[in-house]
Amino acid sequence: MKITNDIRYIGVNDHRIDLFEGQYIVPNGMAYNSYAILDEKTAIVDTVDKKFTHEWLDNIEKTLGTRKPDYLIVQHMEPDHAANIARFLEVYPEATVVSSNKAFAMMKNFFGEDYAHRRIVVGESDTLSLGNHTLTFFTAPMVHWPEVMVTYDPFDKALFSADAFGKFGALDVEEDWACEARRYYFGIVGKYGQQVQALLKKAADLDIQTICPAHGPVLSENLGYYINLYDIWSSYRVESEGIMVAYTSVYGHTKTAVELLTQKLKEKGCPKVVVQDLARCDMAEAVEDAFRYGKLVLATTTYNADVFPFMREFITHLTERNFRNRTIGLMENGSWAPLAAKVMRGMLAESKNLTFTETTVRILSALNDDSRAQIENMANELCRDYLAQQDATANKNDMKALFNIGYGLYVVTSNDGKKDNGLIVNAVTQLTDAPNRVAVTINKQNYSHHVIKQTGIMNVNCLDTTAPFSLFQTYGFQSGRSVDKFAGAEVLRSDNGLVFLPRHINSFLSLKVEEYIDLDTHGIFICTVTESRVISGNETMTYTYYQHNVKPKPKTEGKKGYVCRVCGWIYEGEPLPDDIICPLCKHGAADFEPIQ
Numbered sequence: 001m002k003i004t005n006d007i008r009y010i011g012v013n014d015h016r017i018d019l020f021e022g023q024y025i026v027p028n029g030m031a032y033n034s035y036a037i038l039d040e041k042t043a044i045v046d047t048v049d050k051k052f053t054h055e056w057l058d059n060i061e062k063t064l065g066t067r068k069p070d071y072l073i074v075q076h077m078e079p080d081h082a083a084n085i086a087r088f089l090e091v092y093p094e095a096t097v098v099s100s101n102k103a104f105a106m107m108k109n110f111f112g113e114d115y116a117h118r119r120i121v122v123g124e125s126d127t128l129s130l131g132n133h134t135l136t137f138f139t140a141p142m143v144h145w146p147e148v149m150v151t152y153d154p155f156d157k158a159l160f161s162a163d164a165f166g167k168f169g170a171l172d173v174e175e176d177w178a179c180e181a182r183r184y185y186f187g188i189v190g191k192y193g194q195q196v197q198a199l200l201k202k203a204a205d206l207d208i209q210t211i212c213p214a215h216g217p218v219l220s221e222n223l224g225y226y227i228n229l230y231d232i233w234s235s236y237r238v239e240s241e242g243i244m245v246a247y248t249s250v251y252g253h254t255k256t257a258v259e260l261l262t263q264k265l266k267e268k269g270c271p272k273v274v275v276q277d278l279a280r281c282d283m284a285e286a287v288e289d290a291f292r293y294g295k296l297v298l299a300t301t302t303y304n305a306d307v308f309p310f311m312r313e314f315i316t317h318l319t320e321r322n323f324r325n326r327t328i329g330l331m332e333n334g335s336w337a338p339l340a341a342k343v344m345r346g347m348l349a350e351s352k353n354l355t356f357t358e359t360t361v362r363i364l365s366a367l368n369d370d371s372r373a374q375i376e377n378m379a380n381e382l383c384r385d386y387l388a389q390q391d392a393t394a395n396k397n398d399m400k401a402l403f404n405i406g407y408g409l410y411v412v413t414s415n416d417g418k419k420d421n422g423l424i425v426n427a428v429t430q431l432t433d434a435p436n437r438v439a440v441t442i443n444k445q446n447y448s449h450h451v452i453k454q455t456g457i458m459n460v461n462c463l464d465t466t467a468p469f470s471l472f473q474t475y476g477f478q479s480g481r482s483v484d485k486f487a488g489a490e491v492l493r494s495d496n497g498l499v500f501l502p503r504h505i506n507s508f509l510s511l512k513v514e515e516y517i518d519l520d521t522h523g524i525f526i527c528t529v530t531e532s533r534v535i536s537g538n539e540t541m542t543y544t545y546y547q548h549n550v551k552p553k554p555k556t557e558g559k560k561g562y563v564c565r566v567c568g569w570i571y572e573g574e575p576l577p578d579d580i581i582c583p584l585c586k587h588g589a590a591d592f593e594p595i596q
Helices: 050-064 085-091 101-111 177-204 223-234 253-267 283-292 309-320 340-347 369-382 384-389 399-404 447-455 469-476 543-550
Strands: 007-009 012-014 030-032 035-037 043-045 071-073 096-099 119-121 127-129 134-139 149-153 158-160 210-212 240-247 273-277 293-303 326-333 354-356 361-363 410-415 420-425 428-433 436-443 457-463 505-519 522-534 561-564 570-572 592-594
Touching (some): 012 050, 240 253, 240 283, 253 293, 253 369, 293 309, 399 428, 410 447, 469 543
Parallel strands (some): 043 071, 326 361
Antiparallel strands (some): 561 570
């Protein structure tokens, strides 16, 4: 298969396999990807599983014709990619192996030979020239073995990404990429989110037009979609709104309780309820769903003073993969000494940023009035934000939303008549409560200032402590005049027709401008409150919390000048101009500090 003029696909499809890595069901098989780069010198990138030695060698011969490969680049030593190193070097005795130092040590373990006489050891940012193509290598330790590296070809702007951006499934079967890539990611790579984030940061500095993974299809269109999903998965953020219910049931009573809870969740506006019977489902798919959605209910019986084995296995899979940043509801069943909720909570004790519902459902053998009432209460807790988002069930005059105004951070949304817009502000103040009046201060250089002066309306979204840095990048580091910040997003609207955010806020206020005060560089909008909703009980994102817990440390090493305390943009030079305005967040000189 021709990928570019010089890059060819020479991998194979495996439909014989039933379990990948001995545990993951692969109904549509697997692809073991290998690539040839044709230049003055030729390079083969990775080998394939040992079951396909001759098919792969045939592919090389058909692709190269009478030419012989000069290099074998080994990015990853897992046998589904590296099993044919020794055989390749027997067939092509003049070829040189290019890999990391750790990979050569593993070759000694696998093949009894580290090829010291015919190898090139490469590390971070090392290069290899093939002619027009000068390849650059980047280390990617624990994505998902310690020796892993990826290869970038700037000539064709192609990234050979090893296991990153891979998926289950052979290439001759059409199926949804995200579903099987998500299941693959959390099964294979999920524990190593921090390391994947490090790789994404390296990739962000490269001009990539094609991603060539070790499994799954070559990606050459809409790369932002795939990279964004990897960013969400590796930072353990919520991908989709909804609730997953995972349960085990011995005689059906716990299942009956789960069915009642599911009914209540749907009635109260939950956009998606996913139910998995852990004794019967694909465990990898259950793990995938737990990481995909923001809320998880665990329902099981007490079993041998512990929890039912399938539930223990499921929770172990989650904690091994750094499960975090989720809301958890617990349901337990027991005829004489229910202990399941205590055991499950203990198993999750080391997981970060988990919020447990106030209600724990306790079933004594079978449902009764008390446990039905507990299910109702749990459903209300889990659906509080969904109820507040829907016009039919929202309390649109909940002035407790004003209590969430502090020295926080907010997304102000508006609409210029053509598209929705949003920006980050940190100056929102309640002025009076009879009538309810709020002041919002916005820098005049922001496009939103111009829009709100024309339209006279805005929404103030009170960010909570779950908001990731990517949200600040979306709404704070680019202009709504040139970028559609809500492109492709499913939006929710308040009564004034403006957007409010579906997540990462604890409340929002719809405001009507009554008065405007000009402050030279900024303008103050004095507004009345036309709608006020509390979405969740999460804590408001304060400026201090953002600085300490959300904003990445700016890369100031080796640089001299000043750094913006708000967004991390660096001004290199002396002195700092008095009239400087940060090009990203639009803050002035007062928010810059010297690089130490």
